[in-house]
Amino acid sequence: MEVLEDLKLRVIGMEVEKTMKLTQRALDTGYSAEKILTNALIPAMAVVGEQYERGEKYVPEMLLSAHAMKGAIELLRPLLAESGMKPKGRVVIGTVEGDLHDIGQNLVSMMLEGAGFNVSNLGTDTSAGRFVQAIKENEIDLVGMSSMLTTTMVQMPEVIRALDANGLRDKLKVMVGGAPVTQEYADEIGADGYAPNAASAVKLAERLMVKT
C-alpha cells in the first residue's frame, strides 16, 4: 500500500507506533513534511472527527488518534518551519479565569493542530489580560475560549470586552465552547461561533477562517 495512504489509515486506526514509523518512512521516501501533513495526517483527523460526530467513536478513541497524529507532527515540525508552510490559521485557546478544566480544550487544540492550524494553548485559569497579551504578541486569527462551569463562563464576555478595549476585536474571530455554553449564549455575548465538541470546533474554525 502507498505509504501516505497507509499512514492515514494508521492514524485513524489509533496506532501510535506505526504512525511514527510510517511518518519517518514517508520522509525517507522523499515526501515533504507539508505533503505528509496535507495528504495523510489532516485527512486522517478529518475522518476521525466525522466518526466522532457520527457517534462511532468516543473521546478515548478520538484522543488516541490525536495523540498518534501529535507524535507525527512533532517529527515534522522542524521541517514544516523550514519550509515556511502557512498554517490554516493561527489560534490562541484557553480555559477562562477561575476555571481549571482542560481536557475539552486540549482536545480542541489537538484537533485544530490536526487540521493544520497553528495553536497556542494558554492553559487554564487564563485571565482576559493574558488572552490580550498573547494576541498582541502575534498575528492571531482565532481565539477559542472554554469553560466548564456556569460560575466561570461569565468571564467570556469579559475577554471579548478586553479585546474590544485593546482594538483587537475586529481583527479576529472568537469561538466558545464548554459544557454550560450554548449557541444562544455565544450569540448573546457577541462571539462569532460556538461548537459543542472538538470535531465540530475544527469545522467552525475553518468556516470562520473563510470569513476573515
Added chain:
Amino acid sequence: MTSKERVLTALEHREPDRIPYDLGATVDTGIHYVSYKNLLHYMGKEHLIKEKEEIQFIDLVQGMVRVDKEIVDEFRVDARGTVPSHSSTWKGLVKKEGDDEVIIDGLGAKWFRPPGCYYFDQKEGSYPLAGMTSVEEIEDYDWPNLADPGRLKGLKEKIEELGEDYAIAIGGPVGGIFALGFRMRGYTNFYLDLARNPSFACSLMDKFTELEIQYWDAVLSEVGELVNIIVYEDDLGQQDRTLISPEMYRKLVKPRHKRIFSSIKQKISDSSYILLHSDGSIYDIIPDLIEIGVDILNPVQVSAAKMDSKRLKKEFGDVLAFWGGGVDTQGVLSFGTPDQVRDEVKRRIEDLAPGGGYVFTTIHNIQPEVPPANIMAMWEALQKYQEY
C-alpha cells in the same frame, strides 16, 4: 408521615403525602458557601452567618456547606446525610503551594484552588499516578486504607444526631472507580489508557474496587442499619453522550461497578437503596446501571442529551427512582428569573413525581452565583406543587 417514611415510600415507587425534599443530604445536592451566605442574608438569618474559617463543610473541594439545622427544618428537608470522618492519617486542612490552596484527597490526589477560584480542582501536579506505566507499578504506590478506623470515628453519633425521623444518606471518602482513573492518572492519560492499554486501566480500577469494597464493608458494618441511601459518585457522562462508549463501559467498568454494588447490597437492608450520582448524558447505559443494582439516579441532568425528565420517567420510572431533576442548574437557576425558576420546577415535578419514585432537589449543587431570590422561588414552587 415522618420524613423517613416519606422518602422510603417514594423509593418504593409509591406516592407519599407529598414529594420528599433534599437539601444537603449528599455532597452533590447541597449549596456552595457563597450562595448559602447570600441566602442567609436574604432570609434575614444573619445570626447563622459564619466567618470563613468557622464554616463547616461537607465537601471542601466543591465548597459545600453543612446546612444549619434551623434551615433544613424550616425548609422541611426530608433527607439528611453525612460523610465519613477523616482518616487517621488526615494531615489537616488546606495547605498552600505557591499561590494556590491545596487539598490532598483520600487516595493522595491533589486539588488546587488558585486565588479567586470558588472550588478546588485538578491540574498539572494533581495526579499521583501520572508517571505510572505498568501494572507491576500499581502495588508500588502507597495506597491509603479507605477503611481506616478514623473514617468510622464518631460516625454513629453523627448519624444519630441527624434524627431517626429522617432518611439518612451516606457517601464515600473518594469518587467512584471510573472517576478515580482520571483523578489519579490525569484526564488525558486515563482516556488514553482506556483506549490503548485497557488491561492497565482495568488493573487500576480493580485496585480502586478493592479499596472501596473495604470501605463500604467497614462503614456498613458500623452504621448499615442506620442509613437508607448509599451514595456512589461516579461521573459517566458528558454533555452529549457517555464519556466512553457504552460498549467500553460494559466491558471495562460495569463488571467492577457490579462487584461494588453487589457487595453493598449484601450488607444493607431492603429499605436501603443505592444512589448513583452521575453527571451528563448517561441514557445509553441506564439499563446497564439498573441491571447492576442502581436504585436511584442523581442529579438527572436534564440539559444533557437524551436526559429529558419526561422521557426518563416514562422509560425507566417504574424501576428507577429520581433524586434531582428539580430545576436545571446549567441555565435557569443561575441565570433565569424567579418566574422562570417557578415554571421550571412545575414542569419537572409534573414529569417526575407521578407514581412516586421521586425526591426533589436541584440538578447538582446550588452554585455560588445563584441569586437567593431564585433559591426561594424554587422552594416556594416546591411548596406549591409538592402535595400528591
